[in-house]
Amino acid sequence: MDSLLDQFFNLDVMRQSLPLLLNGLWMTLQLCCAVILLGLVGGLVVALGNMSPRRWVRWPAVVYTDLFRALPPLVLLIFIYSGLPFAGINVSPFTAVVIAFLLNNSSYYAEVYRAGLISVPKGQAEAAKATGLSKAQALIHVILPQAIRNVLPDLLSNTVEVVKLTSLASVISLSELLYSANMARSVTYNASPLVLAALIYLILLWPLVRLVSHFQRRLAA
Amino acid sequence: MANRPMLEIAALEKRFGSNTILKNIDLKVAEGELVFVIGPSGSGKSTMLRCCNRLEEPTSGDIIVDGRNIMQGTSRDLDRMRLQVGMVFQGFHLYPHMSVLKNVTLAQRKALKRTKAEADARAMDMLERVGMEHKADAYPAELSGGQQQRVAIARALALDPKVMLFDEPTSALDPELVGSVLKVMKDLRAKGMTMLVVSHEMGFARETADRVVFMDGGVIVEEGTPEQIFGAPQAERTKAFLSRVSG
Numbered sequence: 001m002d003s004l005l006d007q008f009f010n011l012d013v014m015r016q017s018l019p020l021l022l023n024g025l026w027m028t029l030q031l032c033c034a035v036i037l038l039g040l041v042g043g044l045v046v047a048l049g050n051m052s053p054r055r056w057v058r059w060p061a062v063v064y065t066d067l068f069r070a071l072p073p074l075v076l077l078i079f080i081y082s083g084l085p086f087a088g089i090n091v092s093p094f095t096a097v098v099i100a101f102l103l104n105n106s107s108y109y110a111e112v113y114r115a116g117l118i119s120v121p122k123g124q125a126e127a128a129k130a131t132g133l134s135k136a137q138a139l140i141h142v143i144l145p146q147a148i149r150n151v152l153p154d155l156l157s158n159t160v161e162v163v164k165l166t167s168l169a170s171v172i173s174l175s176e177l178l179y180s181a182n183m184a185r186s187v188t189y190n191a192s193p194l195v196l197a198a199l200i201y202l203i204l205l206w207p208l209v210r211l212v213s214h215f216q217r218r219l220a221a
Numbered sequence: 222m223a224n225r226p227m228l229e230i231a232a233l234e235k236r237f238g239s240n241t242i243l244k245n246i247d248l249k250v251a252e253g254e255l256v257f258v259i260g261p262s263g264s265g266k267s268t269m270l271r272c273c274n275r276l277e278e279p280t281s282g283d284i285i286v287d288g289r290n291i292m293q294g295t296s297r298d299l300d301r302m303r304l305q306v307g308m309v310f311q312g313f314h315l316y317p318h319m320s321v322l323k324n325v326t327l328a329q330r331k332a333l334k335r336t337k338a339e340a341d342a343r344a345m346d347m348l349e350r351v352g353m354e355h356k357a358d359a360y361p362a363e364l365s366g367g368q369q370q371r372v373a374i375a376r377a378l379a380l381d382p383k384v385m386l387f388d389e390p391t392s393a394l395d396p397e398l399v400g401s402v403l404k405v406m407k408d409l410r411a412k413g414m415t416m417l418v419v420s421h422e423m424g425f426a427r428e429t430a431d432r433v434v435f436m437d438g439g440v441i442v443e444e445g446t447p448e449q450i451f452g453a454p455q456a457e458r459t460k461a462f463l464s465r466v467s468g
Binding site: 134135 | 301303304307308312314316318328331332373376377380
């Protein structure tokens with residue numbers, strides 16, 4: 001029992017590895033910011049493309065969402081980081097992660113937005129048009145606020161997935177939280193840094209998960 | 222009433238595929254005139270009304286508002302011309318995420334570029350006119366159907382339209398709420414607003430309309446004063462329709 005505690009909950013090891021893990025956490029947070037913001041914006045653009053009445057706009061958007069939801073994000077990541085150099089395109093690990101996850105996330109966010117946009121009754125857009133608002137004004141002031149409110153739990157829960165997904169970056173040696181913890185494990189020859197990393201993810205994500213449940217219950221009510 | 226036409230529908234046609242909804246519609250509404258459109262459901266009267274601000278795109282024909290053809294020009298021009306044509310829907314379509322006041326000020330601010338103070342003042346005037354100023358801070362979901370429709374009328378009026386279109390404005394209301402909306406429309410007419418109304422409120426038409434238009438099968442079958450249409454209809458289809466609705 002003692003040896004088990006020592007292997008997984010060794011406070012000394014945890015204390016020693018904390019600075020390294022906090023560095024990793026900082027990188028994870030930076031990644032999250034970039035990937036979530038780009039994903040939210042990119043997803044909206046793709047969703048609007050998806051719903052365009054013009055075929056030459058709609059079709060590429062449909063292909064995009066289908067393709068990048070079907071491709072495993074890890075395959076995408078390794079291809080961009082390790083495959084593209086064969087074409088003479090070299091990207092930093094950070095850039096590779098941002099590009100790979102942007103492609104992946106924006107297609108998921110796009111589907112969520114689309115569900116939201118469809119949920120707003122047609123009469124809302126008609127009322128906006130009839131009062132002289134332009135298409136963009138109608139979208140920004142009338143349609144989007146309602147669409148986003150209707151799918152807020154899904155947007156949030158997708159965001160939780162995005163945060164978890166960033167741990168994949170460890171595969172291409174980007175020193176985010178998981179990579180740092182694994183480094184600390186191999187140096188200290190102790191699993192406690194991994195447990196600590198798991199705890200940090202938990203602290204980061206548990207409030208978000210709670211919030212999703214809260215919204216879902218409120219929308220159901 | 223020999224006033225100049227404020228709204229003119231000329232040779233309007235609307236087809237969906239091989240299905241013709243509207244055939245060669247010609248109709249003029251003079252300044253300050255209230256024209257009432259009646260007819261069985263599916264007769265094309267709502268589609269005609271929705272063509273007047275191009276919520277429905279006409280297949281051919283012209284829509285002329287105060288001398289300007291809204292079928293010509295860029296989409297920017299269309300947005301601007303829609304400001305001159307107010308529309309009231311059967312389903313109200315208030316914005317549920319905004320207070321009553323914001324519902325009435327949004328287009329004033331964004332489309333007319335009025336300042337917040339101007340828009341608020343204008344909104345309160347219009348809300349007072351429809352008897353809803355006490356609900357300025359309420360949200361649409363807190364209002365009855367009749368109250369929502371009155372706010373929708375205020376939202377359209379706040380943009381100083383030259384014509385108001387009413388698409389079955391009382392059809393979604395409980396009977397006891399219909400009167401409050403009709404009263405507002407009557408008041409508008411008294412103030413000289415040009416109005417084109419699609420509705421089944423025959424009593425209201427008889428009382429307030431300058432002219433009644435009977436539509437069936439996508440064409441205007443007959444038009445005349447309320448006395449002519451309700452008292453002595455000429456066309457067989459008009460007679461049959463009126464005997465059906467009067468029971």
